[in-house]
Amino acid sequence: MQNQSPSSALSIEPAVLTPELAAAYLCRKPKTLKNWRLAGAGPRYVRMGKDVFYRRVDLDDFVVASVCDPGPTTWPVRPEPASAAPPPKRGRGRPRKEKEVAA
Secondary structure (H helix, E strand, O other): OOOOOHHHHHOOOOOEEOHHHHHHHOOOOHHHHHHHHHHOOOOOOEEEOOEEEEEHHHHHHHHHHOOOOOOOOOOOOOOOOOOOOOOOOOOOOOOOOOOOOOO
16 A cells, blocks of 8 residues: 655545636636536536536547638638629709709
């Protein structure tokens, strides 16, 4: 049996992380993790009674699953306008009555 000094016992990583520590690990706010839980999204979590915890392996799996490959670059191309002429100008204010031309 191995004797552990008190200082080495303190260096053991916890099996689960609090939402605050998990949020810091993911560079997010604890409120974001809560919103993800309520929406059924985000990393897997452990519920012990009313308390919520996160396992580091589940956080790592969530990060791996969130990786996006850039793929081929296809920028949306804007179609050319049908006519190059500018639209007709509209007058300001109320339309005027047309004057009758005497013949």
